[in-house]
Amino acid sequence: MSEKLFFLDGKRAMISLGPLTTNQYCPYKCAFCYVQDGFKKYANLDEDAILKFLIDNRAHYNIIYVSGDTDSFAPPRTNRxxxxxxxxxLETDCDVLFTTRTKFTEDNYDTLKRIIEEQRRTGNHLFACISITRYSDEVSYLEPYPIPTPEERIKVLKRLKCLGATTVLAMRPFLPVVSVQDYLTILEKSRGYIDIALGECFYFIPGGKIYKRVFPNGINQSIARNVTHGNKMIFDDNDEDWDIWDSSEYEDTVRNKCNELNIIFSMHSEEAIEKYIKTRG
Ligand code: SF4
Incomplete structure (x- = not known):
């Protein structure tokens, strides 16, 4: 295997365009972003070098995620x-998943249409994943401007579905400062346009940057009850010990709603994708 520049776990290759600049890793500034506290940044390579990495390592993954340490699709890098x-x-013959919070232009949708059609022609999947972590304006500090509003991102999901993409709604991570009703509202508003919905437990480091931004008033007893300590991340190989907030109430409530709406739900993308391919793909 060539030098490790991105994340490979034997099934997934997770790649991105890398940090936006030397001082700013992402055009957005989500309060809960894991990169603030230790999630590893990926390499900053041009497209030829990224393709070379993917081709050299083709035996080590069966799906490519354009995701991870930055939102590669947010302006100013959307076209890139x-x-x-x-x-x-065109060059890897592989399933692809991309994740973003951005909006697209008509020209962008033309490109996406070509990509979706090419994947269909070659028998591969294109999973278009839109992240929406809250609905209520009361917690808009979690996804500050210029991140498009939840309504704008729901419109992106609908448009991508109409173009023929397999659509994924990432309500990740589930956050204790967001009411579970917010997640149900997002699902209701995008019903009929989502194939897969994802949740995820919430990782943070006590007293760290994420902790301070997500919990400006600290953690109360009802949150602390669902926290475990000293965990490693399963989707990144950083050395930090993370606290995890994990709520069966949130997970069960969202799962039940997804069952009612005929949406595949999982806390893990790999499981959701396998289920989708087996039952609907
Ligand atoms: S869009 Fe993703 S990478 Fe960028 S700040 Fe938000 S969570 Fe972090």
């Missing part, structure tokens, strides 16, 4: 990220 995906689908 889309042209990278277009090259990936």
């Amino acid at each position: 990220a889309l042209s990278l995906i277009e090259r990936i689908v």
Whole structure:
């Protein structure tokens, strides 16, 4: 295997365009972003070098995630990220999942349509994943401007579904400062346009940057009850010990709603994708 520049776990290759600048890893500034407290940044490579990494390591994954340490699709890199995906689908013959919080232009949708059609032609999947972590304005500090509003991102999901993509709604991570009703509202508003919904437990480091931004008033007893300590991340190989907030109430409530709406739900993308391919793909 060539030098490790991105994340490979034997099934997934997780890649991105890397940090936006030397001082800013992402165009957005989500309060809960794991990169603030230790999630590893990926390499900052041009498209030829990213493709070379993917081709050299083709035996070590069966799906490519354009995701991870930055939102590669957020302005000012939207066109670059889309042209990278277009090259990936033309040159790797592989399922692809991309994740973003951004909005797209009509030109962008034309490119996405070509990508979706190419994946269909080659018998591969294109999972278009839109992240929406809250609905209520009361917790808008979690996803500060210029992140598009939840309504704008729901419109992106609908448009991608109409273009023929397999659509994924990532309500990740579930956060204790967001009411479970918020997640039900997002599902209701995007019903009919989502194939897969994802939740995820919430990782933070006590007293760290994420902790301070997500819990400006500290943690109360009802949150602390669902926290375990000293965990490693399963989707990144950083050395930090993380606290995890994990709520069966949130998970069960969202799962039941997804069952009612005929949406595949999982706390793990790999499990959800396997289920989708087995039952609907
Ligand atoms: S969009 Fe993703 S990478 Fe960027 S700040 Fe938000 S969580 Fe972090």
